[in-house]
Amino acid sequence: MEITGGGRLVVRITPSDLGKRVSVRRLTGGSDGAPEFTDTVGVLTSWNDGVMLITRRTGEVVTLDDSTLVAGKVVPDAPARRRGPSATRAELIEAGARAWQPVESERLGTWRLRAAAGFTRRANSALATGDPGLPLAEALDGVRRWYGARGLTPYVQLQAASPDVEERLGAEIASLGWRPEGATEVWTGSLARVGDLAADTGRVVLGRSPDGEWLRRYHRAGGGAGEHVLHVVRSGPSTWFATVPGDADGDGDDGDSGDGPAAIGRCVADGRWAGFMAVEVGPAHRRKGLARAVMAALARRALDEGASAAWLQVEEDNAAARALYTGMGFTAHHGYRYFRDTSGGTA
Template structure:
C-alpha cells in the first residue's frame, strides 16, 4: 500500500472526502509497546470532532483519531469481480427482497416497511432503497411507531461492501443508537456449474408447495402459522426440495429456490445432523439448480451468516463469492 509522494508520507484526505473510499495509515501505541503502523481501507463515513469513522467492507466501523494519522488518500472503488455474473447492489437487493416477501408492507417514500408477525428479520425490517421523503430523524421515528403498533422491534436492513451500498447510512444509524445485531454475506455465482455437480439428484423430490414434513425439518420456526407459510411461499417461481428420511419422519435434507428472471436464489438448505457429510446439501442445490436452468436462469445467489463457517466453505466450493454484506440494525 503506497502512501508516499517523493519519499514522504502524506495525509491527502479532508472532511470533504466523506463518502469516498479511502486508505489511511495511523501510528498506534499501547502501554510500553513500540508504536506501530496500522492500515485501514473502507468508506470514510464521518469526520467529526477530530475522529474519523471508516466503514470496512464487512460493515465494521473503525474510529481513528485525526491526531494519529500519518498518511491517507482516496482510492478507487474495489476492483470488479473476476468471476461469476455481473450484478449491481440495487438489482440484487430487489431480487433478494422478492424472494422473501412480507405478509404486510407499507411505503415510506422509497423505503419499504415490512412485517410478518416476527418471522425472520428480513420479513420484519425496513428496506431503505432510496429517499424516505422525510428528514432521517423523522423517518426513523415513523419507523419505530409503525413497528410498535404491531408489537415488533424496529429493524432496518442496510448493506456495505459494494458500489452503491449504504456505508454512510449505516454510520448515521449507529450515531442514533441503532445497533447492528446480525450480519450476513450476499454471495453470487454462475448457476450452470452447480447444475453440473456430480450429485445424487434422483433422491431429491421437488414440489411447488411445502408440506408438513418439510416444515418439520425447517429449523427457523416453532409451530408454523399462516404468516410463515405466506413468507415461504412468496416469490416469482418457488420450488421446495426434500430428501426423504426415515419413513414417517422429517426429510433428511430440504431446500428452497426462487427463480426470478436470470436469478435463482437458494434458501433454507438444511440437513439432519444424523445425515451430514453425505453431500445431501449438494444434492438438494444441484437438483434445484437444474430446475432453475430449465426455467431460463443463469445466475445464482444466496445469503449466509458471516459466522457460519461450514456453509461458507460449502458455497466456496460451488464457486460462490461475496458480492456485499447486509446488516440488521435494531432501534435502542
C-alpha cells in the same frame, strides 16, 4: 499511505472531508524503540474536538484521537466484487425481495417496510434501497414508529445500488445510533453447473408447498407452521420445496429420524434467476452429498422453467456454507448488512 519523495508520511485529510472514504495510519504504541501503527479504511463520519469517527464497510465505528495520526488521505471507492453471471445489484435486490415476501408491506419513498410477525429479519426489516423521500433521520424515525406499532424490533436492511452509496449511507445510519449486525453476502453462479452437481437425485422429493416434516427440519420455523411462516416460505413467482426423507440414505434409524427429513431445500424460479434458500441437512446425515443432491434437483426444475443463473445468500461468518457454495461454483456478488435500532423507544 501518502509518502513523499523523502519517505515522510503526510496527513492529507481535514474535517472538510467528512462523508468521504479515507485511509489513515495512527501510532498505537511500540516497544524497544520500534513504533507500532494501525491502519483504518472507511468513511469519515465525524471529526470534532480532536476525535475522529471512521465507519468501516462492516459497520464497525472506529474512534481515534487525531493527534495520533501519522498519515491520511482520501481514497477511491472499493472496486466491485468478483461476479458470476452478469447482474446489477438492483436486479438481485429485486429478485431477493420477490423470493421472500412479508405478510405486510408499506412504502416509505422507495424504501419498503416489511413485517411478518417477527419471522426472520429479512421479512421484518425496512429494505433501504433508493430514496425514502425524507431526510434520513426522519425516515429512521418513521421506521421506528412503524415497527414499534407492531411490537417488533426496528431493523433496516441496507442494500444500495452501489457499494460507495451503501458504505456512506451505512456510516450515516450508524452515526444516528443504529447498530450494524448480520453481515450477509449475495452469491451468484451458473444454474446448469448446480444442476450437474449430483448424478443421483432420485431420493429428493419435490413439491409446491412445505409439509409438516419439511417445517420440522427448517430451523428458522422452530418446528411451527403459523400462517405468517407459511405465507413467507410459499411466496415467490415459482416456488419449489425439496425433501430427502430421513431414511433415504439407507442408514435406517440413526437417532435423527425423529427430527424430520434428512435434508430440505427451497428454490424460487423467477425469469432467468433461481434463488436457493433454506438448504439444511440433519446432523446425522451430513457429509453424504445431500445438500448437493437437493440443490441439483431444484436447479434442474428451475432450468426446465427457463432459468439460467443462480443466486443465494450466505452470512459472512458461516464458514461451512461458504466452503460448500464455493465448491459449487458460486462467487460473491455484493454484501449487505442489517442495522438495529438501539434507542429503545418508538418515537
